[in-house]
Amino acid sequence: MSKSYFDETHCAIGHPKSTFMQWMLTIDHKRIGLMYAAVMFTFFFVAVATAFVMRLELFAPGAQFIDGDTFNQAFTLHGVIMIFLFIIPGVPAVLGNIVMPLMIGAKDVSFPRLNWFTFWLYILGALVALASLFTDAGFADTGWTFYAPYSLNTGTNVIFTLVAAFILGMASILTGLNFLVTIHRLRAPGMTFWKMPLFVWGIYATAWIQLLATPVVGITLILAIMEKYFGIGIFDPAKGGDPVLFEHLFWIYSHPAVYLMILPAFGIMSEIIPTFSRRTIFGYRSIALSSASIAGVGYLVWGHHLYTSGMADTAKVIFSFLTFFVAIPTGVKFYDWVATMYKGKIILSTPMLWALGTIITFTIGGLTGVTIAMIGVDIHLQDTYYTVAHFHYAMLGGVVFLFFAGLHYWFPLVTGKMYNEKQAKIAFYLQFVGFNLLWFPMFIAGYYGMPRRYFDYLPEFQIYHQFSFFGAVIFITGLTYMFVVFFKGWTKGKPSGTNPWNATTLEWHMPSSPPPLENHSKVPYVDFEPYEYHHGEPVVKFDYETMKRID
Amino acid sequence: MDVNNTLSGFNSMAATFAADVDHAFWLNFWISIVLGMTVIIPMFYFAWKYRESNVKNEDISNNSHNTPLEIAWTLIPTALMMVLFYYGYTSMKTLRTMPAASESITIKVEGSKWKWKYEYPANKAGHVHKITSVYDKKIGGVKRGLYVPKGQKVILEMTSPINDVIHAYFVPAFRMKEDVIPGRTTKQWFEADKVGEYDVECAEYCGTAHSYMYSKIVVMERADYDKWFESSAKSPFEDASAPALSKGQSLYEDNGCAGCHSIDTDAILVGPSLKGIGAKHDAAYLKDAILTPDKVVPEGFYPGVMPPFALPEADVAELVKYMQSAK
Incomplete structure (x- = not known):
């Protein structure tokens, strides 16, 4: 039995004997990805629990069991964890780390020690963010957007959250830098950009956003800290500053950040659809280029968050016009994926179910985003539950669903085991039904004028909140069950073999399962397309000792 | 004044431009349904038609291009997006084009933690109506509101004190909203064409009592409004002869x-x-x-x-x- 990356590792410092220290100091990209996953999903569950507390509180009008201030801290905690600790680093840090180097035939990322440092920077950021929960003044109550001058005036501990977001931004920049260099320098010989798997394209487009957009939020957070403690007079109107400037600077980063979240997730979709259709992907280049153009145009549309913020009407028109051009490459991707299923052989395994479910939920999330790109309509819907429902359909029903799809897809690669398919499907259906019941009523409530971030509401909105509550119960049940299925799969699952899905990309051509420490035995030569099938079977076959083609 | 805490008058098309906004919304709705179905229906159909048990391996196609189809699914959605952009623009245009001050009543609005204040132009007697509108938890409703006559253009000049935070003046029944920003003056306008009471909500998060920062716009017949406006009563519904407050x-x-x-x-x-x-x-x-x-x-x-x-x-x-x- 050959050794896997669970048995041996390289460390940042020295050669520790204890297993624990080997994990703490590991520079192996697969182990780092797993540690990110462990930490991130812990936070994810904290944020889900916080959201559930809010849903309970909102079950009926009036105060139930928490007060307005606690509620405000709860939605801030939920937003900060979900955005900064989970969904921004999410897919790149977990699946990008584990899978991307394997997909391009590399031994590791370009800078493994930097990768290790980045992980611990992330942990530091997380600790700083949560530390304020245990201070007197309490966790920030600003919302994850930290709008000035509220964030400058409030008595809660905003400084911790601002510093944490800054540190986490730094970690994000370093991840992006590491991945960019890796993709440019460590692709296997012969693998041109047009032969990269589409997940690598997604990671690549995202890495540029991480590198170029994140510094803007870093600068903004520093300015906010300087304003709060030294009164430099840039955002606070009482000191001659302009709060709308903060909104602009904040969204110059935070809007591209939503593409940073979704692009690697779309990459997962592009891996799963051809594999479970047993055929090559339709429109490879248009999918790859649409990722790049979404990343590009995404920089120029931040103003659509400010249609009601006192921005000039001309600026609104320009931002609205540009926003519609993000919708088009996104739409093209969806047509390409559906066309990939045409005359394929559709195998409805769990990863494929998640991918197809996401086609439904993200289509709703995307098209409702088009609604609020229309200026006149957004003036009514801005800051209502419609917007809340839209971004949860796009983020949870898009990014997180595809993240889950990826977890199911690469689970056998990471663990060498297979989960119980039947149980995993039950978990999917529970979450899919719960999700729609949870979020769809909010579109209606928002259209009728239910504002977001409301601790209490007018009685006629009660019915929507109650549907949402029952949706949340079903969703969380499915979510918990999914992780139970994963846990059982890892501890008691059957060995999966190296390529259980009959997939084509390089991460499935490992000498053993789970993969050994330094991945492929030899660096392969890539003279083939990423998704070559013939009559439903992968075309390219390797001898896993020599990594020479034997087909 | 009769107070109640329900969202009054949402469906009544109470403001002249609300119909434009709703038209744009429903146009978007139907275009979205059509575009969404062009993705979701083929997805279900293919998943059923090419199900595992129904396809022999030899029959799988590896077709990866179809230029006419790709052009169609790029250009048609682009055209539809431009239609939506246009209606988004026109519906904004009516909302955002302020009427001439000479044919409007301009009312100053101040939003601050957690109340709305209105200040009217002076009436013939030189009295300036200043109204403070707060949500009263005891009665579960708003005491006093913004009183306006039917069929009259009203401009709201809105601001917040410089030591306060950002709020937003949101009237769901009129489909209008604009942030109220400390240190700046923002404007919006409306012309209500139906007598009634319409809720105002603060839509920009502003802290502890954000969800109680309600007010009301009360649209009245012209004669009733004029009678009150030329008086010095605090509101049209309060007895002017009641003993004065200290x-x-x-x-x-x-x-x-x-x-x-x-x-x-x-x-x-x-x-x-x-x-x-x-x-x-x-x-x-x-x-x-x-x-x-x-x-x-x-x-x-x-x-x-x-x-x-x-x-x-x-x-x-x-x-x-x-x-x-x-x-």
């Missing part, structure tokens, strides 16, 4: 104190109840609590919640006197 009590109402501090019961609305406050604290303390509230935050409450009130010395004295009188 100076302190009326300051207490006009500054929206009652929205957060109950004075005749022990209830904690947002801040501490002021019942019997005179027995606990002296006048100097109460004065500090109004001018620099963060310096004297009582146990169990947070600094940063109550904004400092920069009132004239004499008004503060009256307010303190009124607070001390509350048993």
